[in-house]
Amino acid sequence: MQPKDIKPIIKPFSIPEKSDFDILIVDDEFVNRFLLKDILEQDGYRTHEANNGTEALAAAINNKTDLILMDIMMPDMDGYETCRRLKEDPCTANIPVIFVTALTDTENLVKGFSVGAEDYLGKPIKDGEVKARVQTHLKLKAAMDKISHYNEELEQVVAESSKELIRTERQAAFGQLIQGIVHNLKGPLTTIRGSAQACRATLRMIRTEIDEAGETPLPDNPKITKLTDGAIKAIDLSETASTRLTEMINSLMSKSSADQASKPERLDLNTIVRSELNFMEGDLHFKHHIKKNIELTPSPLPIMAIAPEIAQVFNNIIGNAIDAMHGNVDQAISISTTKKNRYASLSISDTGNGIAPDNLNRIFDPFFTTKPKHNNDTPQKKGPIGTGLGLYMCMRSIKTINGDIVVESKPGSGTTFKIKIPLAEPIDIS
Numbered sequence: 001m002q003p004k005d006i007k008p009i010i011k012p013f014s015i016p017e018k019s020d021f022d023i024l025i026v027d028d029e030f031v032n033r034f035l036l037k038d039i040l041e042q043d044g045y046r047t048h049e050a051n052n053g054t055e056a057l058a059a060a061i062n063n064k065t066d067l068i069l070m071d072i073m074m075p076d077m078d079g080y081e082t083c084r085r086l087k088e089d090p091c092t093a094n095i096p097v098i099f100v101t102a103l104t105d106t107e108n109l110v111k112g113f114s115v116g117a118e119d120y121l122g123k124p125i126k127d128g129e130v131k132a133r134v135q136t137h138l139k140l141k142a143a144m145d146k147i148s149h150y151n152e153e154l155e156q157v158v159a160e161s162s163k164e165l166i167r168t169e170r171q172a173a174f175g176q177l178i179q180g181i182v183h184n185l186k187g188p189l190t191t192i193r194g195s196a197q198a199c200r201a202t203l204r205m206i207r208t209e210i211d212e213a214g215e216t217p218l219p220d221n222p223k224i225t226k227l228t229d230g231a232i233k234a235i236d237l238s239e240t241a242s243t244r245l246t247e248m249i250n251s252l253m254s255k256s257s258a259d260q261a262s263k264p265e266r267l268d269l270n271t272i273v274r275s276e277l278n279f280m281e282g283d284l285h286f287k288h289h290i291k292k293n294i295e296l297t298p299s300p301l302p303i304m305a306i307a308p309e310i311a312q313v314f315n316n317i318i319g320n321a322i323d324a325m326h327g328n329v330d331q332a333i334s335i336s337t338t339k340k341n342r343y344a345s346l347s348i349s350d351t352g353n354g355i356a357p358d359n360l361n362r363i364f365d366p367f368f369t370t371k372p373k374h375n376n377d378t379p380q381k382k383g384p385i386g387t388g389l390g391l392y393m394c395m396r397s398i399k400t401i402n403g404d405i406v407v408e409s410k411p412g413s414g415t416t417f418k419i420k421i422p423l424a425e426p427i428d429i430s
């Protein structure tokens with residue numbers, strides 16, 4: 001799975017219809033409530049009623065309420081106190097309150113505004129005025145709701161983008177760290193190769209010396225011949241292994257501008273797959289008894305890539321498949337290549353334990369592993385160990401050549417990795 005795309009679009013805010021608005025009418029006089037209810041419902045709004053302050057507080061919390069029309073003079077808790085409490089509670093603070101009052105002198109109006117009311121309507125009630133004020137405040141509320149909706153959406157988008165940024169930066173930092181480590185491996189490896197060559201040369205010199213000493217010439221001294229032949233073979237092997245490691249390191253380093261970059265060259269994907277399968281035959285067949293189903297396209301699949309890197313990607317993915325099938329009865333790997341829409345695809349499926357859905361989008365993160373780091377950590381467990389860098393490096397290598405890796409997996413039914421690489425341009429033979 002690839003890192004998730006940043007959500008590009010903010011969900012639109014739909015403007016409510018009149019019939020979507022709920023208005024709470026608060027008055028201890030039935031007639032006043034009836035009048036307001038009649039005007040508002042005829043205008044298309046939905047209404048609810050409360051006949052005192054306590055009921056109003058409960059109704060505003062328990063029902064959807066977009067606006068409150070409230071009488072001031074009520075027994076027990078008057079309109080001012082009810083309004084103050086409504087504005088104190090974060091759940092009801094944003095509901096506009098319009099006082100419906102005969103007390104329209106300045107002192108009472110100031111008191112009304114000071115407890116948080118948005119407006120007032122004078123008694124006796126006038127049909128047109130009620131409709132106009134209600135409409136104005138509902139429009140205002142809709143505008144406020146729209147702004148806070150977009151704010152919330154924006155905050156979410158920003159949070160997701162930041163997460164993505166942090167993830168990208170973290171991966172870049174790990175990349176640098178790995179390059180540093182890899183860079184430091186080059187020196188010791190050169191020493192190992194150099195020492196192997198020196199050992200072989202010394203052994204040959206010893207043989208010549210023995211020959212020249214002439215006491216028991218070498219062809220007649222099978223013991224010494226056998227021993228030195230064995231030593232030379234072992235030295236050859238370690239030299240081949242360190243050459244291979246150096247090649248891999250050079251190819252990893254190719255991404256660093258400080259080093260001589262190896263350049264992608266024209267290769268046949270099928271040839272790399274075949275040669276890597278040969279190389280891994282010992283592991284797959286003899287060590288793990290894994291069945292192989294191979295289906296490669298009859299014609300070559302030319303790609304522009306660095307051979308050791310593609311080989312390494314293949315190795316890592318097969319290595320993971322072997323680990324995932326560890327201890328299972330039926331162990332099989334299916335490998336196929338296809339050609340589609342200017343891309344070469346390599347698919348590698350296993351019959352392993354699969355990947356838990358929660359882990360699917362983490363497996364390409366550097367250092368993400370479900371395997372113990374060292375067997376020393378869990379000496380009781382004998383099984384695969386991991387650093388969690390394999391797939392991270394695979395994705396890096398494939399992205400460098402504009403390809404991609406996707407994974408499909410179900411716990412218990414195996415895993416398929418699909419590697420997509422652009423086909424190389426045809427060679428111009430004109």
Ligand SMILES: Nc1ncnc2c1ncn2[C@@H]1O[C@H](COP(=O)(O)OP(=O)(O)OP(=O)(O)O)[C@@H](O)[C@H]1O
Nearest residue numbers: 320321324354363369370386387388389390391415
């Ligand atoms: N074929 C697979 N089946 C099941 N799980 C897999 C498979 N391939 C990868 N995984 C999961 O992805 C994790 C990360 O894989 P990755 O190759 O990056 O690291 P690793 O194999 O744990 O360690 P290493 O760095 O040694 O390769 C693995 O630990 C494993 O949980």
Ligand SMILES: [Mg+2]
Nearest residue numbers: 316320390391
């Ligand atoms: Mg691995």
